[in-house]
Amino acid sequence: MENRTVIHKIGVTGGDVKRRIANAPHDPTYLLAPVEIVATFQLNNINPKKLEALIHRFFSNARLDVQLSDRFGIPVNPREWFLVPLAAIEGAIAKIEAGTLEQFCYDRATAGLKRL
Numbered sequence: 001m002e003n004r005t006v007i008h009k010i011g012v013t014g015g016d017v018k019r020r021i022a023n024a025p026h027d028p029t030y031l032l033a034p035v036e037i038v039a040t041f042q043l044n045n046i047n048p049k050k051l052e053a054l055i056h057r058f059f060s061n062a063r064l065d066v067q068l069s070d071r072f073g074i075p076v077n078p079r080e081w082f083l084v085p086l087a088a089i090e091g092a093i094a095k096i097e098a099g100t101l102e103q104f105c106y107d108r109a110t111a112g113l114k115r116l
Contacts, residue, residue: 006111007064008089009035011080012052028068028076038086041093051096058092059084059106085111 009030013020017037024030043051056063056079064081088106091113095101107114 006083006085008038008082008084008086009078009080010052010055010059010082010084010089012048014048026071028070029078029080031066031078031081032068039090043093043096046096054096054101055092056080058101059088062106062108088112 017040021030021035021037024035025033059082062082062084063079064083066081067075067077070076084106088111092101092104092106095104095113104113104115106112
């Protein structure tokens with residue numbers, strides 16, 4: 001796959017990640033393809049839904065725009081996939097932990113974080 005090093009699903013789960021992706025090849029949420037866990041992060045004292053929304057907003061300019069059909073032929077637009085290198089995701093997580101994410105944006109041209 002051409003974008004293999006930059007295509008990442010960014011999501012929050014309270015359950016077991018391996019169990020969550022077990023059926024990936026049959027689930028449009030996972031682009032109907034096998035997936036591999038490349039990183040997991042544990043952040044404490046943070047509302048999971050708000051965290052996910054924050055990260056998705058931060059990387060919104062790099063969101064993968066794709067539509068697939070589920071097994072019933074119903075169109076699905078997976079919204080948690082981004083064309084972002086892992087280093088940028090790790091950088092955003094570090095900024096969240098430091099409480100400084102609002103001072104940065106994701107710059108697609110450099111594929112990195114840029115101070116505002």
